[in-house]
Amino acid sequence: MSAASGRLSLKDGLRVASVGLRARRLRAALSALGIAIGTAAIVAVLGLSSSSQAGLLAEIDRLGTNMLTVEAGQTVTGQPVELPTEAPSRLTLLQDVQQVAHTGLIKGKGVYRSPIIPATQTGGLQVRAASLDLLTVLNTNVAEGSWLNPGTARVPVAVLGSVAAERLGIGAAFTGERVWLGGQWFDVVGVLESSPLAPDVDTSALIGYPAAKRYLGYLSLARGVRKAGPPSSIYVRADTDRVAATQPLLAPTANPREPDGVDVSQPSDALTARAAAAGAFNSLFLGLGVVALIVGAVGVANIMIISVLERRSEIGLRRALGATEGQIRMQFLTESILLAAIGGIAGVLAGIVATAVYASSKNWAIVVPVEAWAGGIASAILIGAAAGLLPAIRASRMSPTEALRTV
Amino acid sequence: MSGEPVLELDEVTKVYGEEPPVAALRGVSFSIRQGELAAIVGPSGSGKSTLLHIMGTLERPSSGTVRIRGIDAERLDDRELSLLRAREIGFVFQQFFLAEHATVRENVADGLLYAGVPAPERYRRADEALERVGLSDRATFKPTKISGGQRQRVAIARALVGSPAIVLADEPTGNLDSRTGASIMDLLRELGAAGSTIVMITHDASLADQLPRQIRILDGQVVSDSRGDHDLTVAESEPS
Ligand SMILES: Nc1ncnc2c1ncn2[C@@H]1O[C@H](COP(=O)(O)OP(=O)(O)OP(=O)(O)O)[C@@H](O)[C@H]1O
Ligand SMILES: [Mg+2]
Numbered sequence: 001m002s003a004a005s006g007r008l009s010l011k012d013g014l015r016v017a018s019v020g021l022r023a024r025r026l027r028a029a030l031s032a033l034g035i036a037i038g039t040a041a042i043v044a045v046l047g048l049s050s051s052s053q054a055g056l057l058a059e060i061d062r063l064g065t066n067m068l069t070v071e072a073g074q075t076v077t078g079q080p081v082e083l084p085t086e087a088p089s090r091l092t093l094l095q096d097v098q099q100v101a102h103t104g105l106i107k108g109k110g111v112y113r114s115p116i117i118p119a120t121q122t123g124g125l126q127v128r129a130a131s132l133d134l135l136t137v138l139n140t141n142v143a144e145g146s147w148l149n150p151g152t153a154r155v156p157v158a159v160l161g162s163v164a165a166e167r168l169g170i171g172a173a174f175t176g177e178r179v180w181l182g183g184q185w186f187d188v189v190g191v192l193e194s195s196p197l198a199p200d201v202d203t204s205a206l207i208g209y210p211a212a213k214r215y216l217g218y219l220s221l222a223r224g225v226r227k228a229g230p231p232s233s234i235y236v237r238a239d240t241d242r243v244a245a246t247q248p249l250l251a252p253t254a255n256p257r258e259p260d261g262v263d264v265s266q267p268s269d270a271l272t273a274r275a276a277a278a279g280a281f282n283s284l285f286l287g288l289g290v291v292a293l294i295v296g297a298v299g300v301a302n303i304m305i306i307s308v309l310e311r312r313s314e315i316g317l318r319r320a321l322g323a324t325e326g327q328i329r330m331q332f333l334t335e336s337i338l339l340a341a342i343g344g345i346a347g348v349l350a351g352i353v354a355t356a357v358y359a360s361s362k363n364w365a366i367v368v369p370v371e372a373w374a375g376g377i378a379s380a381i382l383i384g385a386a387a388g389l390l391p392a393i394r395a396s397r398m399s400p401t402e403a404l405r406t407v
Numbered sequence: 408m409s410g411e412p413v414l415e416l417d418e419v420t421k422v423y424g425e426e427p428p429v430a431a432l433r434g435v436s437f438s439i440r441q442g443e444l445a446a447i448v449g450p451s452g453s454g455k456s457t458l459l460h461i462m463g464t465l466e467r468p469s470s471g472t473v474r475i476r477g478i479d480a481e482r483l484d485d486r487e488l489s490l491l492r493a494r495e496i497g498f499v500f501q502q503f504f505l506a507e508h509a510t511v512r513e514n515v516a517d518g519l520l521y522a523g524v525p526a527p528e529r530y531r532r533a534d535e536a537l538e539r540v541g542l543s544d545r546a547t548f549k550p551t552k553i554s555g556g557q558r559q560r561v562a563i564a565r566a567l568v569g570s571p572a573i574v575l576a577d578e579p580t581g582n583l584d585s586r587t588g589a590s591i592m593d594l595l596r597e598l599g600a601a602g603s604t605i606v607m608i609t610h611d612a613s614l615a616d617q618l619p620r621q622i623r624i625l626d627g628q629v630v631s632d633s634r635g636d637h638d639l640t641v642a643e644s645e646p647s
Contacts, residue, residue: 007523008520008521009525009526011526012520012526016520019506019508022508023507023508313502313504314504314506316504317498317500317504318521319465319489319492320463320465320492320496320498321492321493321498321517321518321520321521321565322489322490322491322492322493322494322520322521322522323489323493323520323521324485324486324489324490324521325485325489326485326486327489327521399465399466400460400465400466401456401460401465401466404460404465404500404504
């Protein structure tokens with residue numbers, strides 16, 4: 001007589017293991033819920049951080065990593081050093097530099113909704129003169145209206161950065177809107193989308209250099225000529241493969257007399273750092289997920305212990321019908337694993353849905369790492385096995401006659 | 408009746424607990440032959456259920472031997488003993504023990520679940536067994552939707568489904584009114600006449616008297632067996 005011939009088929013095994021769950025659906029659903037909540041939290045945290053990272057990386061990809069920023073800095077002693085007016089044209093001469101654009105911060109000028117607003121209430125907004133190729137170099141789009149052109153650069157018109165437009169309360173229907181700038185009205189002709197590579201642009205009202213010179217007196221002397229300027233930030237696009245080689249040349253080229261007074265940076269570095277930070281998941285929520293999972297595991301163990309006690313006569317009957325101790329143990333262990341796995345799968349689905357909803361609202365790619373969903377289901381199964389082990393052993397150790405005795 | 412012995416007990420004792428030890432069975436010997444229909448009768452606490460559990464290999468005796476179809480149960484491990492129960496022993500309990508969420512047919516078919524019989528075959532045999540107990544028309548019902556007598560018939564069909572060597576019934580009429588109980592007794596007699604080997608436990612002497620053989624026990628000992636002497640001789644002459 002071979003003992004193997006008494007083995008249950010997979011189908012029979014699953015049917016037997018799900019008897020208890022099918023008989024008490026609500027109870028099963030509630031105890032699976034704990035596992036589901038924990039798994040959903042973990043999957044959503046991992047999914048959201050991956051998706052937001054993917055979103056940032058996609059943006060970096062769009063913006064390009066070959067932009068370098070050259071800004072006016074300070075001397076070693078802390079004195080501000082202006083960039084020479086001719087710095088942009090000198091930088092253009094560098095071999096690996098493809099494009100150069102620049103803005104000049106006009107100090108002491110604010111942009112206001114109306115003349116009655118006190119000059120000190122700048123709202124954190126600045127006024128900048130901008131070269132006409134600025135948007136091309138920054139890869140920034142016009143949200144509404146149009147960008148400056150050689151004509152509008154000479155007249156009192158302004159284009160607002162995304163944050164500036166928002167703070168000034170100038171939205172989509174800005175036609176005819178004006179802003180009070182440097183003691184006179186400037187017509188708003190355009191609003192920009194956000195400019196992640198140059199956050200300063202977002203908080204600025206941008207006007208043409210000729211207009212800045214004419215209406216705001218923004219000029220400096222270069223080789224005896226009064227020219228609009230000087231620029232305070234120069235944006236340089238370099239050959240993608242030559243960025244590292246180009247970077248050290250920028251400061252001495254921009255300001256040969258005082259290269260130490262020039263700050264050179266690669267703004268995509270900051271974005272890359274932000275992406276890395278976004279990829280580092282929120283450990284508070286992750287911790288809460290783990291706690292929910294542990295509470296869920298205790299719930300499953302509790303339900304399984306109660307279930308074994310309640311189903312004594314079923315255990316006795318099965319033993320009388322020829323179930324081995326091992327088969328009884330397997331039945332309850334599988335039941336516990338099924339319970340937790342159902343919770344785990346539901347949780348993973350909920351986590352994916354949460355990630356999908358949030359990510360698509362932010363226009364990010366939906367990324368749920370394999371580790372998150374596979375790990376979620378795997379840990380649910382492990383939890384089910386751990387929570388069910390003791391009750392299953394108890395069930396199998398119960399003597400058949402004791403199990404059959406009705407009180 | 409000259410069938411082979413299917414169940415033999417030899418000097419079986421069962422002692423429960425340590426202090427004070429309770430001797431539930433004290434040297435019980437008898438054998439049941441193929442096709443026999445016997446009652447084990449005794450007052451409450453006399454050791455009937457203990458005896459049934461030992462006969463059914465659900466419990467091991469403290470001493471003595473139990474042989475099913477000549478196989479000494481003592482020598483089998485849990486897996487072998489379980490398979491022996493699955494194939495050779497059918498149980499009927501006072502409380503029926505039917506799965507409420509499964510149909511009558513599934514309940515009966517589950518009598519073969521642990522015997523290594525594939526599902527289609529189990530259901531085919533379940534239909535046969537239901538036919539034998541006269542419940543073919545209730546196959547798709549849930550046990551909660553049929554009467555107590557019908558439930559016990561389902562339990563009997565489940566015990567019979569694997570054509571076991573022996574069916575052990577513990578107070579099968581205990582939860583039924585006397586008329587329904589009588590019809591269950593009729594069924595057992597019918598099955599016995601058709602060749603099944605059935606041992607029924609009861610505290611009711613009048614029920615026991617309806618069966619061809621009565622084994623009376625009192626305080627864990629056989630006090631009379633309507634055909635005991637003969638069986639004991641057979642059991643002793645059997646090689647062990
Ligand atoms: N698990 C156990 N532990 C201790 N004593 C037990 C155990 N099982 C049975 N006994 C004792 O063994 C004796 C016989 O019990 P058993 O259940 O076999 O009697 P019974 O004849 O079936 O009685 P009833 O007709 O009331 O069901 C009783 O004295 C009982 O107290
Ligand atoms: Mg009893």
